[in-house]
Amino acid sequence: MASPTGRARSVRARDARWRGALAVLDEMRRRPGVTRADVARRLALSTGSATEITARLRELALLSETPAAATGRGRPTTVLHPHPRGPVVIAVDLRQEDWRCAVAEIDGRPRVSEEGRHGSRHPAKVVAAVGEAVRRVHDRFGGRVRAVAVAVAATVRHGAVVQSATLGWDAVDLTGLAPAPGLPLLVGNDATLAGAAEARYGAAAGAGTALHVTIEVGVGGTLVVDGLPIEGATGAGGEFGHLPLGDPALRCPCGALGCWDLAVDGRAIARHLGEPPPRDPRSYAQAALARAEGDAAVRSAVGRTASGFGRGIAGLINALDPGIVTLGGFAEPLRAAAAEEFAAALTDGLMRFRRADPPPVVAATLGDDGALHGAAAIALDRVLTEEGLDAWAADHTG
Amino acid sequence: MASPTGRARSVRARDARWRGALAVLDEMRRRPGVTRADVARRLALSTGSATEITARLRELALLSETPAAATGRGRPTTVLHPHPRGPVVIAVDLRQEDWRCAVAEIDGRPRVSEEGRHGSRHPAKVVAAVGEAVRRVHDRFGGRVRAVAVAVAATVRHGAVVQSATLGWDAVDLTGLAPAPGLPLLVGNDATLAGAAEARYGAAAGAGTALHVTIEVGVGGTLVVDGLPIEGATGAGGEFGHLPLGDPALRCPCGALGCWDLAVDGRAIARHLGEPPPRDPRSYAQAALARAEGDAAVRSAVGRTASGFGRGIAGLINALDPGIVTLGGFAEPLRAAAAEEFAAALTDGLMRFRRADPPPVVAATLGDDGALHGAAAIALDRVLTEEGLDAWAADHTG
DNA sequence: CCATTAAACTCGTCTCACGAGCATAAAGGA
DNA sequence: TCCTTTATGCTCGTGAGACGAGTTTAATGG
Structure with missing residues (x-):
């Protein structure tokens, strides 16, 4: 379906130059290990076009082909792989206590390259450490690096960190993470990116509309x-945590009243138990599930x-009418620990x-790994565009 | 940006056949009265391409051109219009007490052709009456009719009416509205379609992400x-009315607890006043705003x-982080009647x-007219596609 | 009435994919 | 072992759509 209010698409032939090539690369991303013959069938490409497109992409170091295991009669086809000198993206996951820096080829699977812990509450130090790691990876891969994406446990607006209860940060400038000028730096919320990854590669793969909650x-x-x-x-x-689905009498640190946030994490369990708000709701919640085994009061609090x-x-x-709901982080253990209560409330709350x-x-x-996969995915989304391939081709010809 | 989990797009040249033509038609839809020169500029089309594309579209009765009012020196350009024998869609709005049937050319402006009231609670009668109207319009426009879209005040799933509190209907089969076999019949919720229309032509025009609430x-x-x-x-x-943002003690007719529905319409005002639930919350709510003028209790109930x-x-x-929120139906009068209370609650509830x-x-x-515009829009979305134009062209050549 | 201006028209060229025909590399049977 | 069958890859002529340079047209304004 057309998008009649979208930006005016250009129609120029220039924009059709990568049509077939992008379709092939996307197919390769979506189905790692796919064969050339399969791609041609799926995209309804003639064998001639397939030959032409793969040849062009091989020439440009965008893919490589290896003989496929024979499956029967007929001339054997080839498996499409990322090219060993092809483009890569750097994906970073910046979490509450640690960070990871990974590299992904155009099949989108991030391979962790460096990681570290950060006890520090000082954003500048964390950013400096992560930035060093990114720069080292960039040095190693050089011009192959086409984009950097960062998943961060924070609220992100317009590509910038606004605040983070998890990290204890206010607005933080992450532009220092870009290892080279001109290299796209994409910043996204970790739960958002994990959701994107679940919908593409994980439990919600294939669903048109998926809801991820963590x-x-x-x-x-x-x-x-x-x-x-x-x-x-x-x-x-x-x-979603700041929909007023919780106790309307409680003020959330975000400034609003009755946020759902306060009703579902470790703070809620502590409140139900009459205990003071935990310093770290995550570990408190995990511990509560363990305590619930032998303690009816804790079990009841978990159930509520x-x-x-x-x-x-x-x-x-x-x-929102999702086709599937995926639960991440503490959400799944919580649901599992009180499956009946969860299911009853869910059913009762449905229309x-x-x-x-x-x-x-x-x-x-x-x-x-969800957030890391999601970061790699959005970085590749940026690279695998007409413009991205134009730029890559410009660097790889003549 | 690519849509890496979308259906495998075909790449065949067949799908490029209408690229330029669709872009021109979309531009025509988005900006009624645009000139050909303007379209070419916006789409970065060469004048040669513009000539070629408009000639083809004129040939196919998809647009017509009339001399534009001269704006200065230079050869005058032409204004692009829907063609007098071009494709049309039928848009129907089926509301609580009446219905309207309109025809829209490819500029998307519906012109009401027939309308009627339906005191009847019997869905079959209503569907029959509306179906007659649609058939009459279809008879008048013949093969020019390429799709029918119905906006209905009901919950719609998989293109079928599931239930409607407003109309007092359970599941109702609307397929009888299709005036001819093979003609696409699209069914949508009226508020959804009104929101789409606001985002394209109305208060939210230009916003990438818009929230409509009625x-x-x-x-x-x-x-x-x-x-x-x-x-x-x-x-x-x-x-959104069935998010539990309301009083958790109240059971909604939908079956869930605490629905927002119960907290914002005429039923809420009545409850705050200690009056029995109104038979028609819409008219009750309107009346309450009038009563509020001179009655502090009513004013307070409206305020709450x-x-x-x-x-x-x-x-x-x-x-959801919309860029703009548009209010339809009783939402705007309610907000206006208690602007301070609304604004205070809004601000207090924001992060x-x-x-x-x-x-x-x-x-x-x-x-x-929102729902009618929205219905025309989704019907045209269906017509203005590669497949739709292929079909039209097949009927208009040789 | 002619210079200026903006737009339309013409036409040769380019790119991308198609598709028919041919070549190739395997499996399987005689 | 050789030939047939089968699936695939490769070659190449064709066609569609858009570009862009050059030309034509229709207006304004001095």
């Missing part, structure tokens, strides 16, 4: 449509929390007509 | 990204309702970092 400190998540997170006007979409979580999920399903075939609510499958 | 019986609305409503997996997205509405809007802004530059909350500008 609990760490508060709630994060995103609605993903056709592999792209609904980012909102400033990039801060998916802050799971119930509040299920009720909110039901509301989000009502409002009646949705109860016959509600969307599956499943555990995220990429675990801790 | 109050009739309960709350309807949609998030619109680049002109396309986020429809969800089954097409029932945008049911506006406050609950503002709080919910704030939550939706937090969660702190959003308060500096919150998205504008404005009245929808298309009024009662």
Whole structure:
């Protein structure tokens, strides 16, 4: 379907130059290990076009081909791989206590290259350490690096960190992470990127509309449509934790009243137990699940929390109508620890007509790697465009 | 940006056949009265291409050209219009008490052709009456009709009406509205389509991400990204009224607890006044605004309702990050009647970092015509595609 | 009435994909 | 072992769509 209010697309032949090539590269990304014959079939390409396109891409070091294992009669085809001197992106995941820096070829699988812990609350130090790592990777891969994407446990607007309860940061400038001028630096919220990764490679693969929800400190998540997170006007979409689904009497550190955040993470469990707010809601929540084994009061507190979580999920399903819901971080253990309470609240919160075939609510499958995969994905999205390939081709000819 | 999880796009030349033509037609839709020279500039088309494309489209009765008023020196250009024998779509708006049937040419402006009231609660009768009207229009326009779209005040899933509190309907089969076999019949929720129209032609024109919220019986609305409503997996997205933002003790007719629906429409005002639930919350709410003039109790009840509405809007802004919020139906009069309460609740409910530059909350500008415009828009979206133009061209050559 | 200006028209060229026909590399049967 | 079958890759002529340089046209304004 056309996008009649989108920016005026240019129609020039220049923009058709990479049509077939991009389709092939996308297919390669989506199905690692795909054969050339398969790609041609899927894209309804003639064998002539397939020959021409793969030859061009091989020439430009955008892919390489190796003989495929024979599957029967007929001339054997080839498997398409990223080229050993092809473009790469750097993906960074900046979490509460540590960070990881990975490299991904155009198949989108990040391979962790460096990692480190940061006890420090000083953003400048963390940024400096991560920046060093990025620069080392950039030195190693040189011109092959075409973009850098950072997943950060923070609210991100217009590509900049605005605040982070998890990290204890206010606005932080991450532009120092760019290892070279002119290299695109993309910054995204970690839960948003994890959701994108789940929708592309994980539990929600294939779903047109997927909802990802994660609990760490508060709630994060995103609605993903056709592999792209609904980012909102400033990039801060998916802050479901700040819907007033919680206790209207409680003031959230974000400034609003009744945020769902306060009703589902470790702070909620502590409140139900009459204990003081935990310094680190994440580890407190994990510990509570262990304590619940032998302690009925803790079990009950966990159950009430799971119930509040299920009720909110039901509301989000009502409002957004996802085809599947994936749970990340503490969300899945919480649901598992009080499965009945969660399920009851979920069903009770659904509109009646949705109860016959509600969307599956499943555990995220990429675990801790989701955000890293998502960062690699958005970085590659940037590289695998007409403009990106134009730039790459300009560097790789003549 | 590519859509890496979307269906495998075909790459064949066949799909490039209409590239330029579609871009020109889209431009024509977006800016009624544009000149050919303007379109060429905007799309970065060479004058040669513009000549070629417009000639082809004229030949196919997809557009016509008339001399433009001279604006200065130079050879005068032409204004692009829908062709008098070009394709049209039928747009239907099926509301609580009446219906309208309109015809739109490819500029997307629906012109009402027939209308009627339906006191009847019997869906079959209503569908029959509307179907007759559609058939009459179809008879008049013949093969020019390429699609029919129906905006209906009901929950729609997979293109079918599931239920409607407003109309008092359960599942209703609207396929009888199709005036001819093979003609696409698109069915959409009225608030969703009104939101799409606001984002394309109305108050939210130009916004990448827009939130439309309307109050009739309960709350309807949609998030619109680049002109396309986020429809969800089954097409029932945008049911924000069934987020549990209301009183958790109240059971909604939908089956869930605490729905926002109950906190913002006429039922909420009645409850605050200690009056019994109104039979028709819409007219009750309108009447309440009039009563509020001279009655402090009513004013207070309206204020509390506006406050609950503002709080919910704030939550939706937090969660979805729209660039603008448009208010339709009773939402705007409610906000206007208790502007201070609404604004205070809105601000108080926003995350702190959003308060500096919150998205504008404005009245929808298309009024009662929004849904009709939206229906025409999605019908045209269907017609103005490669496949749609292929079909049209097949009927108009040789 | 002619210079100026902006736009339309003409036409040769380019690029990309198609598709028919041919070449190639395997499996399987005689 | 050789030939047939099968699936695929390669070659090359064709066609569509857009470009862009050069030319023509229709207006304004001095």
